[in-house]
Amino acid sequence: MTVDQHVDEYDPLSATDSAQDSPTSNEPSLESDEELRERVERILAEVQGGSTAKLPVGDLLHYFGHKKRGRRIKARVAEELERRDIIPTPPFESADRWGEITLRSKGQWTPEQAQTVRLPVSALSDEDLVFTSVLPNETITKARTLMLKYNFSQIPVIASNGKELLGSITWQSIASRMGHTKSTEAKKWMIPGGYIAQSSDDLMDLVPHILKDEFIYYRNAHGFIVGIATASDxxxxxxxxxxxxxxxxxxxxxxxxxxxxxxxxxxxxxxxxxxxxxxxxxxxxxxxxxxxxxxxxxxxxxxxxxxxxxxxxxxxxxxxxxxxxxxxxxxxxxxxxxxxxxxxxxxxxxxxxxxx
Structure with a gap:
């Protein structure tokens, strides 16, 4: 049985993103919506039959007609998995939004398979926000404009493949280079390098890095840089x-x-x-x-x-x-x-x- 597609008024899959400024994204899927739903439904049925399967959190969200996890969506997914006698590890609501969860039927699950609930670094970012960056050859004017528009203290400079972090433009780096360069290219105004974690890494382990550098970035399972965690966050x-x-x-x-x-x-x-x-x-x-x-x-x-x-x-x-x-x-x-x-x-x- 396929779950009815429900589109929350605050989280429609059909809605366009609020910001189209970021060149980075998830790895594009070759599946149509119908193919994804059929695949997820098949996996859920197999798990009900006694199999164990891993499923991306994003795919499960998409199956339910959503792109992010609100309180109502969490409850809806939990109720549906419970109805099917399926136990997710880690729990859906605390899983890395860019990562995977393991699905087992109640008959296959044992207490030893439970994981200690920990907070992935991706949980620090608001799921409503679109990760925004600039390309190295884009203008410093665009970078400044985006920083003002979204009230950012920094913005990453990322290669066109979405996987290589070149550096970060901050208000401090802009101030320090004024009068020293006439270039309009973003890469000339950035601080090179930066710390990159995996989206599923334990937040508590990364706190020292966040406090030291004031911000870090993280990748999804495909290697794309998809988020930032700041000291303000x-x-x-x-x-x-x-x-x-x-x-x-x-x-x-x-x-x-x-x-x-x-x-x-x-x-x-x-x-x-x-x-x-x-x-x-x-x-x-x-x-x-x-x-x-x-x-x-x-x-x-x-x-x-x-x-x-x-x-x-x-x-x-x-x-x-x-x-x-x-x-x-x-x-x-x-x-x-x-x-x-x-x-x-x-x-x-x-x-x-x-x-x-």
Whole structure:
């Protein structure tokens, strides 16, 4: 059975790329869309029958009618593989987007075949972005224009075969050569060389290179240079992965500071019966306890001038977010959770600027 081709409104295969400036690309496929779908369907059927097969992540995405992995696409692929009793290694959502995954039927899979989930360097780049470069004989004006257009700090100079990195043009290299060359060719304005990894290489192993050089490039399995990982990407990734936890910690700290202003008696009587005997101080209370304490007349005692029902409703949503994250019920920092937490933090900062 062939999976119905679904085109997400944010990720249509039929849509043209947002940027046509890059001469580099994946190795062109000689297959038509129908041939690719038939091949992938045949492989999936063979795996269901007990075979083991490797399949490029891009081919599996294409089979489902997509070019990139959004949250809904990840869920859809996972559901379809589960329906077919197929286990991917590594998991589809964490696999190198330019690499391959191994597919096995549940009957063929054993725990020893599971791989430790690691982050490939390609995961650092936004899948929405088109990798952009210039040819050595193109103009420095074009390179500068592209850097301004996409807010790049650097742009690679790559040979026409898409596989040879000649160097990188940076704002620093442009400034250092002004007044020293009259050439308009991009190659005259670049810093030669540069570090190139494989797209599937472990990001943690590459962090020292990224921090040292401020950026590195990576190749796909065919040898084409297809991406860049920068120190800014690394910082943004860290913020994305940890930001919601830091915000939750700040919310808890601000609530604790509010509760500290109450008498112990006003605190204890708001706690569940089983928690009252174990009470040793405000610092040992949970986020849910803080919300319970503020959901009573204590709101008036503290003189908080915002609507209590609205604020408590906001806090209860944050409690749900925190509980889901702590019990690994979902990915951290998903699209719904971050706004919920940040909106709560905004009004808390407004009514109570300091923390303990």
């Amino acid at each position: 690394l910082a943004a990734s860290f913020r994305s992965a940890t930001g919601i936890f830091l915000s939750l910690a700040e919310i808890e700290g601000r609530l604790r500071s509010l509760v500290y202003k109450l008498d112990d008696q006003n605190v204890i009587k708001c706690l569940p019966e089983h928690a009252r005997n174990d009470y040793t101080g405000v610092r040992d209370l949970s986020l849910s306890d803080y919300v319970s304490i503020l959901g009573t007349k204590n709101w008036e005692i503290l003189g908080l001038e915002l609507d209590r029902s609205v604020c408590i409703g906001s806090l209860l949503k944050v409690v749900d977010v925190r509980n889901n994250l702590m019990h690994f019920r979902q990915e951290p920092s998903n699209e719904e959770d971050e706004p919920t937490v940040e909106r709560c933090l905004a009004w808390l900062r407004a009514i109570h600027p300091e923390t303990d």
